[in-house]
Amino acid sequence: MATKTIRVDTLTRVEGEGALELDIADGAVAGVRLSIFEPPRFFEALLRGRAGAEAPDITARICGICPVAYQMSALHAIEDAWGVTVDGPLRALRRLLYCGEWIESHALHIVLLHAPDFLGFPDAISMAAAHGEAVQRGLALKKAGNEVLRLLGGREIHPVNVRVGGFYRVPTRAELAPLAATLETAHAQAIALARWVARFPFPEFARDYEFVALRHPDEYPLNAGRIVSNRGLDIAVADYEAAFAERHVAHSTALQSGLRARGSYLVGPLARFNLNHDRLGPSVQALAAELGLAPGCTNPFRSIVVRAIEVVYACEEALRLIAAYTPPPAPAVPVVPRAGVGTACTEAPRGILFHRYRLDAEGSILEARIVPPTSQNQSTIEDDLRIIATRDLQLPEDELRDHCEQGIRNYDPCISCSTHFLRLEVRRR
Amino acid sequence: MDARPRPTLAVWKFASCDGCQLSLLDCEDELLAVAGALDIASFAEASSTLRPGPYDLSLVEGSITTAHDAERIRAVRAASKRLITIGACATAGGIQALRNFADVNDYIAAVYATPAYISTLATSTPISAHVKVDFELHGCPINKTQLLEVISALLAGRKPDIPNESVCVACKRRGTPCVMVAHGTPCLGPVTQAGCGAICPAYGRGCYGCFGPAEAANTAALAAAWTALGADRRSIHRAFRTFNAAAEPFRKESDAHGDENHPG
Numbered sequence: 001m002a003t004k005t006i007r008v009d010t011l012t013r014v015e016g017e018g019a020l021e022l023d024i025a026d027g028a029v030a031g032v033r034l035s036i037f038e039p040p041r042f043f044e045a046l047l048r049g050r051a052g053a054e055a056p057d058i059t060a061r062i063c064g065i066c067p068v069a070y071q072m073s074a075l076h077a078i079e080d081a082w083g084v085t086v087d088g089p090l091r092a093l094r095r096l097l098y099c100g101e102w103i104e105s106h107a108l109h110i111v112l113l114h115a116p117d118f119l120g121f122p123d124a125i126s127m128a129a130a131h132g133e134a135v136q137r138g139l140a141l142k143k144a145g146n147e148v149l150r151l152l153g154g155r156e157i158h159p160v161n162v163r164v165g166g167f168y169r170v171p172t173r174a175e176l177a178p179l180a181a182t183l184e185t186a187h188a189q190a191i192a193l194a195r196w197v198a199r200f201p202f203p204e205f206a207r208d209y210e211f212v213a214l215r216h217p218d219e220y221p222l223n224a225g226r227i228v229s230n231r232g233l234d235i236a237v238a239d240y241e242a243a244f245a246e247r248h249v250a251h252s253t254a255l256q257s258g259l260r261a262r263g264s265y266l267v268g269p270l271a272r273f274n275l276n277h278d279r280l281g282p283s284v285q286a287l288a289a290e291l292g293l294a295p296g297c298t299n300p301f302r303s304i305v306v307r308a309i310e311v312v313y314a315c316e317e318a319l320r321l322i323a324a325y326t327p328p329p330a331p332a333v334p335v336v337p338r339a340g341v342g343t344a345c346t347e348a349p350r351g352i353l354f355h356r357y358r359l360d361a362e363g364s365i366l367e368a369r370i371v372p373p374t375s376q377n378q379s380t381i382e383d384d385l386r387i388i389a390t391r392d393l394q395l396p397e398d399e400l401r402d403h404c405e406q407g408i409r410n411y412d413p414c415i416s417c418s419t420h421f422l423r424l425e426v427r428r429r
Numbered sequence: 430m431d432a433r434p435r436p437t438l439a440v441w442k443f444a445s446c447d448g449c450q451l452s453l454l455d456c457e458d459e460l461l462a463v464a465g466a467l468d469i470a471s472f473a474e475a476s477s478t479l480r481p482g483p484y485d486l487s488l489v490e491g492s493i494t495t496a497h498d499a500e501r502i503r504a505v506r507a508a509s510k511r512l513i514t515i516g517a518c519a520t521a522g523g524i525q526a527l528r529n530f531a532d533v534n535d536y537i538a539a540v541y542a543t544p545a546y547i548s549t550l551a552t553s554t555p556i557s558a559h560v561k562v563d564f565e566l567h568g569c570p571i572n573k574t575q576l577l578e579v580i581s582a583l584l585a586g587r588k589p590d591i592p593n594e595s596v597c598v599a600c601k602r603r604g605t606p607c608v609m610v611a612h613g614t615p616c617l618g619p620v621t622q623a624g625c626g627a628i629c630p631a632y633g634r635g636c637y638g639c640f641g642p643a644e645a646a647n648t649a650a651l652a653a654a655w656t657a658l659g660a661d662r663r664s665i666h667r668a669f670r671t672f673n674a675a676a677e678p679f680r681k682e683s684d685a686h687g688d689e690n691h692p693g
Binding site for chain 2: 039040044054057058061062064065124135143331405
């Protein structure tokens with residue numbers, strides 16, 4: 001049997017470190033392995049014995065790209081366990097903070113990491129020579145997102161201002177005013193960005209995915225909602241573990257999350273858009289329609305357009321939240337630790353992020369479970385790669401490799417979420 | 430125009446969250462200028478072009494937690510004229526160094542169903558435990574202004590201007606009332622290296638030590654002050670045992686308040 005292995009030793013323009021292996025046997029794709037050589041950091045183990053109130057700041061350190069997502073899922077899970085309800089302006093401020101992270105993370109991925117694939121550059125810096133305005137606009141958007149994080153959180157990476165029950169300090173209306181001006185400009189830039197990426201050449205690609213996202217009665221989902229899919233899944237967050245399971249299989253080397261009933265599924269912007277298009281509001285819906293994007297999109301290469309649409313939405317939503325803001329009477333509601341189990345799921349920029357904690361009577365963590373979005377997408381990414389590799393098998397190896405890498409970047413994988421990733425074990429054939 | 434070749438930069442990642450190298454991409458206003466002044470030869474998070482060394486300057490993020498990484502950092506050192514470690518993982522082992530105080534096999538079993546597939550060291554150690562480091566930039570995450578200063582200084586052949594003061598000094602300069610004095614909030618500011626801009630006290634919160642121990646930090650005196658404010662042993666133990674838990678002054682102080690039955 002004629003076999004060869006194509007290896008991409010270092011996946012670039014992704015957060016974290018990974019590699020890809022394709023096994024080709026007798027002219028057909030025999031195996032696809034997306035391997036992660038991110039060393040395990042054992043967050044779920046080191047959280048045991050820590051105070052529940054420490055979970056937001058500790059789990060933020062899982063990912064420097066989406067620390068707010070970790071803080072939000074941790075906060076909501078601990079608050080769930082302790083019977084704490086955070087509502088009104090405090091809830092709105094959390095949503096505003098999350099909008100900042102979406103803008104920052106999406107702008108980073110769209111312009112600095114993913115756009116170079118479509119335009120044939122190795123990176124955004126070399127792309128800047130030919131597309132200077134677009135790169136500058138992307139950096140300006142990223143900076144606008146970071147300004148939201150800096151004002152509400154104290155700093156861009158690992159913000160310091162959230163706590164169980166609310167915040168340490170809340171802004172005045174006057175402090176938010178300059179942010180509104182920044183976001184007005186960002187909103188116009190985001191629309192221009194969306195129009196720019198919508199003109200990229202998109203490979204023909206469609207698959208019958210099961211899309212999974214949060215769904216809220218009246219909001220585009222960020223912090224809250226039920227977990228739904230396009231195949232009838234509709235569960236409370238607390239039932240996550242009954243519906244999804246993580247498999248630890250020898251040859252694939254990663255804990256891969258799957259639906260117990262049906263296997264692989266897709267989380268992230270494409271899933272959110274398809275399941276929550278009606279929650280985007282008329283102006284964002286009109287922009288999506290103008291760009292040829294309708295719910296039911298099954299081409300993951302177009303996720304870059306969806307991401308840009310979500311940046312527009314996040315700017316609009318942030319402006320709405322700022323306009324409606326009245327400072328709460330206190331920066332946090334009272335919190336009394338107690339024994340119990342709490343769960344939460346929020347929409348990280350790259351998809352749903354599930355946390356569960358079991359706590360003792362003093363509020364110390366007895367057990368923690370964290371399921372990051374990339375571990376949920378991993379088997380879907382491998383399925384996509386099998387199709388891309390089969391289609392492009394006749395191409396020169398460099399091109400095949402580039403197409404596969406682009407296929408991986410469709411998911412904005414955050415490999416640093418190493419709570420659940422393992423080293424590659426080479427499968428013996 | 431200056432015809433001299435630009436100095437080459439490489440950015441490396443070990444066990445970490447990516448946040449410190451993201452700080453470089455977070456320099457939105459300076460990124461293109463940095464890319465103009467430096468030849469970015471290897472930065473996997475940002476570019477598909479990965480050129481082999483030698484490099485004039487390497488930035489290293491993350492701690493050493495596997496035998497493979499212990500080898501890899503030696504190769505990075507050999508290929509780098511100057512090597513700067515960035516962040517709490519690279520300078521002190523990071524939050525993942527909590528394994529150093531526990532049984533790593535218990536850690537593996539707590540997370541993974543099939544422990545046999547996991548290959549890891551029992552400890553998470555800073556880069557300086559493995560190779561010579563030319564400069565250490567602290568923080569979880571680092572401050573991007575300090576990062577630009579260190580890069581500029583090393584390129585200009587001068588000593589980076591990174592003050593060795595505590596967060597207390599930064600708070601005074603910022604005009605933030607002391608949170609310990611004003612509202613009795615326990616704060617690690619007196620024993621923590623400045624550099625963050627004293628953000629936490631400015632937001633009404635005690636410093637949680639993410640920049641690691643300041644020089645000559647009197648941790649025992651601070652722990653006594655915390656006790657006077659009503660903090661129990663366990664919370665003092667936890668406070669010193671976070672993102673810089675393996676940095677010596679913090680390790681010693683957390684041990685002084687440790688309890689074998691309560692490792693956290």
